Amino acid sequence: xxxxFRHIGSHAPRKEDERLLTGRGCxxxxxxxxxxxxxxFVRSPHAHARIRSIDTGPALEVPGVVAVFTGPDLAxxxxxxxxxxxxDGLQPVEMDTIPVAKVRFQGDPVACxxxxxxxxxxxxxxxxxxxxxxxxxxxxxxxxxDPASPLVxxxxxxNLLSHQHxxxxxxxxxxxxxxxVVESEFSQxxxxxxxxETRGCIGVWDEGRQHLTFHVGTQVPHPYRTxxxxxxxxxxxxxxxxxxxxxxxxxxxxxxYREELAVAxxxxxxxxxxxxxxxRLENLLASSQAREDFVRTRAAVDAQGRVxxxxxxxxxxxxxxxxxxxxxxxxxxAMILTGPYRIRHYRYDVKVLLSxxxxxxxxxxxxxxxxxxxxxxxxxxxxxxxxxxVAVRRINMVGAADLPYTxxxxxxxxxxxxxxxLEAALAAVGYEAxxxxxxxxxxxxxxxxxxxxxxxxxxxxxxxxxxSAGIPGSGHEAAWVRIEPSGVVNASCxxxxxxxxxETALSNAVAEGLGVxxxxxxxxxxxxxxxxxGMGSRGARGGTAGGGTLYLxxxxxxxxxxxxxxxxxxxxDPGELRMIDGRxxxxxxxxxxxxxxxLADVARTAYLDPLALxxxxxxxxxxxxxxxxPPMTYSNSTHACEVRLDPATGALRIERYLVAEDCGTVLSxxxxxxxxxxxIAMGLSGALFEHVEYDQQGQNLSGTxxxxxxxxxxxxxxxEVISMHTPNRATPAGVKGMAEGGVxxxxxxxxxxxxxxxxxFGVAATRHPLTPMSLRELLRGRRPGVAPGPAAAEASRPATxx
Amino acid sequence: MDRQSITLTxxxxxxxxxxxxRKLLSDAxxxxxxxxxxxxxxxxGVCGACTVLVDGQPVRACLxxxxxxxxxxxxxxxxxxxxxxxxxxxxxxxxxxxLQCGFCTPGIVMTFEAFLRANPDPSEEEIREALSGNLCRxxxxxxxxxxxxxxxxxxxxxx
Numbered sequence: 001x002x003x004x005f006r007h008i009g010s011h012a013p014r015k016e017d018e019r020l021l022t023g024r025g026c027x028x029x030x031x032x033x034x035x036x037x038x039x040x041f042v043r044s045p046h047a048h049a050r051i052r053s054i055d056t057g058p059a060l061e062v063p064g065v066v067a068v069f070t071g072p073d074l075a076x077x078x079x080x081x082x083x084x085x086x087x088d089g090l091q092p093v094e095m096d097t098i099p100v101a102k103v104r105f106q107g108d109p110v111a112c113x114x115x116x117x118x119x120x121x122x123x124x125x126x127x128x129x130x131x132x133x134x135x136x137x138x139x140x141x142x143x144x145x146d147p148a149s150p151l152v153x154x155x156x157x158x159n160l161l162s163h164q165h166x167x168x169x170x171x172x173x174x175x176x177x178x179x180x181v182v183e184s185e186f187s188q189x190x191x192x193x194x195x196x197e198t199r200g201c202i203g204v205w206d207e208g209r210q211h212l213t214f215h216v217g218t219q220v221p222h223p224y225r226t227x228x229x230x231x232x233x234x235x236x237x238x239x240x241x242x243x244x245x246x247x248x249x250x251x252x253x254x255x256x257y258r259e260e261l262a263v264a265x266x267x268x269x270x271x272x273x274x275x276x277x278x279x280r281l282e283n284l285l286a287s288s289q290a291r292e293d294f295v296r297t298r299a300a301v302d303a304q305g306r307v308x309x310x311x312x313x314x315x316x317x318x319x320x321x322x323x324x325x326x327x328x329x330x331x332x333x334a335m336i337l338t339g340p341y342r343i344r345h346y347r348y349d350v351k352v353l354l355s356x357x358x359x360x361x362x363x364x365x366x367x368x369x370x371x372x373x374x375x376x377x378x379x380x381x382x383x384x385x386x387x388x389x390v391a392v393r394r395i396n397m398v399g400a401a402d403l404p405y406t407x408x409x410x411x412x413x414x415x416x417x418x419x420x421x422l423e424a425a426l427a428a429v430g431y432e433a434x435x436x437x438x439x440x441x442x443x444x445x446x447x448x449x450x451x452x453x454x455x456x457x458x459x460x461x462x463x464x465x466x467x468s469a470g471i472p473g474s475g476h477e478a479a480w481v482r483i484e485p486s487g488v489v490n491a492s493c494x495x496x497x498x499x500x501x502x503e504t505a506l507s508n509a510v511a512e513g514l515g516v517x518x519x520x521x522x523x524x525x526x527x528x529x530x531x532x533x534g535m536g537s538r539g540a541r542g543g544t545a546g547g548g549t550l551y552l553x554x555x556x557x558x559x560x561x562x563x564x565x566x567x568x569x570x571x572x573d574p575g576e577l578r579m580i581d582g583r584x585x586x587x588x589x590x591x592x593x594x595x596x597x598x599l600a601d602v603a604r605t606a607y608l609d610p611l612a613l614x615x616x617x618x619x620x621x622x623x624x625x626x627x628x629x630p631p632m633t634y635s636n637s638t639h640a641c642e643v644r645l646d647p648a649t650g651a652l653r654i655e656r657y658l659v660a661e662d663c664g665t666v667l668s669x670x671x672x673x674x675x676x677x678x679x680i681a682m683g684l685s686g687a688l689f690e691h692v693e694y695d696q697q698g699q700n701l702s703g704t705x706x707x708x709x710x711x712x713x714x715x716x717x718x719x720e721v722i723s724m725h726t727p728n729r730a731t732p733a734g735v736k737g738m739a740e741g742g743v744x745x746x747x748x749x750x751x752x753x754x755x756x757x758x759x760x761f762g763v764a765a766t767r768h769p770l771t772p773m774s775l776r777e778l779l780r781g782r783r784p785g786v787a788p789g790p791a792a793a794e795a796s797r798p799a800t801x802x
Numbered sequence: 803m804d805r806q807s808i809t810l811t812x813x814x815x816x817x818x819x820x821x822x823x824r825k826l827l828s829d830a831x832x833x834x835x836x837x838x839x840x841x842x843x844x845x846x847g848v849c850g851a852c853t854v855l856v857d858g859q860p861v862r863a864c865l866x867x868x869x870x871x872x873x874x875x876x877x878x879x880x881x882x883x884x885x886x887x888x889x890x891x892x893x894x895x896x897x898x899x900x901l902q903c904g905f906c907t908p909g910i911v912m913t914f915e916a917f918l919r920a921n922p923d924p925s926e927e928e929i930r931e932a933l934s935g936n937l938c939r940x941x942x943x944x945x946x947x948x949x950x951x952x953x954x955x956x957x958x959x960x961x
Contacts, residue, residue, distance in 0.1 A: 193939075250939070714930050
């Protein structure tokens with residue numbers, strides 16, 4: 001970390017904590033609204049069915065029920081959602097606010113009951129009679145690929161929602177000439193974000209002002225407002241979105257969901273406030289889900305394990321609806337797959353399919369599978385060629401001399417340090433000593449495994465990356481900084497906080513840029529009438545886009561403050577002035593001395609004595625700035641995971657976990673460490689436990705937290721962090737961003753560790769979650785061979801189909 | 803269903819209100835007592851966010867009917883710390899960054915206020931075992947465990 005910073009990098013604990021620790025936070029359900037009505041949704045019990053009729057009569061007779069609305073009502077009050085960006089290979093699709101003719105997954109809403117009490121609304125929902133004609137369901141990506149499968153969306157010619165491919169270099173020639181072509185497979189299961197606070201919202205319609213105030217926990221307040229206003233046929237000036245404290249998002253709180261739009265429309269129609277809070281069953285059945293993809297790689301290699309060419313095939317099960325463009329998630333995996341490795345010849349093919357499941361959305365690391373695929377491919381090469389997996393990495397990895405490095409897809413890597421994180425992780429783990437320990441343990445019938453996974457995490461998506469990846473959207477961000485007449489500082493940007501600690505980290509950025517103490521800065525987020533129009537929180541853009549924009553804006557504020565101070569002190573220019581923690585200092589004879597002025601003095605002049613300002617200077621201290629980040633910023637890390645496998649039961653224990661991570665300049669090391677822990681925890685939990693499971697009829701089998709398993713404190717290891725800080729030279733303050741790489745690295749590190757432990761048995765796991773049952777299945781009938789080293793003999797080529 | 807008069811003793815104060823016998827303690831605390839620090843995360847007793855103390859013992863408020871709690875002493879997060887004086891456990895959670903979104907935090911604080919009274923010198927394994935009844939999606943638990951150890955040490959020192 002550069003020592004030039006005074007507040008960026010401060011280890012001060014978080015500003016948010018006290019209210020949250022004492023139960024005085026304010027989440028959606030804590031907002032009291034007089035006279036509010038409660039909405040609850042009637043949901044389809046079938047995965048795929050036509051709606052024949054809906055009888056709301058019995059529900060309307062329940063005392064306390066105000067109204068019951070169905071698809072045609074919402075169709076009259078809202079526009080349909082159309083997802084049709086002009087992207088090659090992507091089918092245009094539309095959806096109703098509440099389905100009118102057909103339901104497409106178990107949990108699809110068909111009616112909304114509004115009552116004076118949530119209990120009453122739920123009672124009445126059970127009395128809504130829906131007659132369905134059940135249709136055959138599409139419940140796997142392989143079934144969806146079959147041209148004879150039922151159509152999830154009958155306006156499309158097939159269930160293939162998006163198909164994209166590209167080729168860079170001459171892959172075919174390299175494959176022909178290669179020493180060996182190594183094929184690997186990876187199956188990632190369907191998961192869900194599982195914020196501990198479920199979704200919820202409150203719509204308050206002001207008939208006099210013709211204005212909607214909409215309280216909703218969202219990561220993207222302004223884009224959300226744009227969508228909400230448009231679909232209600234309101235002007236954006238008629239809608240205010242307010243996002244309070246939010247109990248986790250992880251990507252689940254980005255889209256405008258149909259339930260939320262329905263609540264807003266109903267509040268307007270009834271001219272009464274309406275609220276809805278999703279219960280956990282609904283969250284597991286009907287909130288955005290994620291992942292579920294199958295990946296195959298084919299790597300052409302020479303005898304030393306050098307990758308000459310790589311082919312990637314991705315098939316993703318996207319679920320029933322397009323809340324996001326179908327290419328949005330998998331395409332990024334294809335763009336950045338090769339990461340830190342020199343691979344000139346590369347081609348990919350990405351197919352995204354509709355099925356009768358909940359629609360997919362980005363979940364913390366939408367490109368989560370990337371590093372597992374790349375590093376798992378390198379491990380497969382090592383196994384096949386009987387090489388050390390670390391040697392295979394070293395021979396392929398870019399070094400400092402290669403930077404900036406242009407990947408085959410055209411993506412540019414700069415200011416990254418993959419060799420440094422790899423070597424730091426190996427040294428910390430004691431790689432050679434581990435191999436000796438592993439050999440000795442195997443002789444005792446104890447199976448240890450070490451997995452290494454180097455991650456190049458795409459963090460801040462600039463507008464140029466979106467365009468080159470064929471994803472609609474902008475990557476810019478906006479900020480304002482206001483120094484009030486008393487000298488205190490308010491600041492804002494377009495991010496939407498969901499627990500990261502923005503009030504702390506962003507205060508440091510403003511404090512640094514302006515020259516005040518972080519305590520004197522108040523960060524105001526999540527209110528569309530207060531915050532400037534920004535793109536919100538997604539990916540890992542908070543640090544660079546949010547923090548960077550605020551830092552630049554605060555620097556602009558500082559320049560004006562110093563100009564005013566110079567005038568007050570009778571100086572021709574502010575060149576010999578600076579501000580430290582709100583006090584103006586003046587350089588005289590090479591020494592900084594107190595200038596006898598504070599920020600409060602300057603602010604009083606700016607607001608209350610404008611005639612004392614330098615000629616031509618406008619009164620006030622209000623600043624606004626927008627910033628477009630580079631096309632992409634990258635952080636990098638190497639994860640190392642040691643596991644112990646019990647071959648008799650398939651039980652896995654994580655013996656050690658560490659990560660060496662270089663995420664550039666860090667606004668708040670406290671917040672960053674929290675993100676590292678949290679992302680790794682989510683990755684390990686996903687790799688080992690989590691599974692949204694549908695049966696062949698499309699019934700969701702994971703509707704409770706007793707079925708959808710997440711790692712608890714007992715299953716997660718202590719995580720050791722080795723921090724590195726190579727600044728990005730193209731961003732404000734050298735910030736790179738981070739928050740998702742931990743998921744990517746954990747998936748790959750634990751999977752590689754398991755396969756290392758399995759090596760003596762001549763099998764390799766290709767499928768998550770790595771449950772004891774799945775590992776036992778692999779081991780059934782297998783006996784440990786004599787293969788002693790990290791690279792099992794050629795005979796131990798992994799079975800690619802489990 | 804008919805409403806009945808229910809009286810709850812929460813944080814040493816009596817709250818009298820009319821509610822159906824099926825009303826959950828979690829909902830009664832939040833809606834009828836105005837104590838919204840108790841959070842509802844799953845409504846089926848797994849996530850632990852709604853944990854409160856009943857006669858000093860941790861209880862899932864979402865698995866308890868309010869009417870059953872008449873005559874019992876209920877403590878919620880609002881009775882711990884506040885007004886500038888955090889409890890040793892809350893202070894430790896703040897210092898070790900043991901919370902992020904904060905939604906699960908009140909349940910964890912209530913669970914371990916009771917736990918630390920019964921186990922003043924717990925091992926890490928005992929802490930993790932007890933913590934496994936509270937789901938946190940943000941932190942990976944490591945800093946929560948560190949906070950509980952720190953709080954335990956400070957409470958022992960000041961005893």
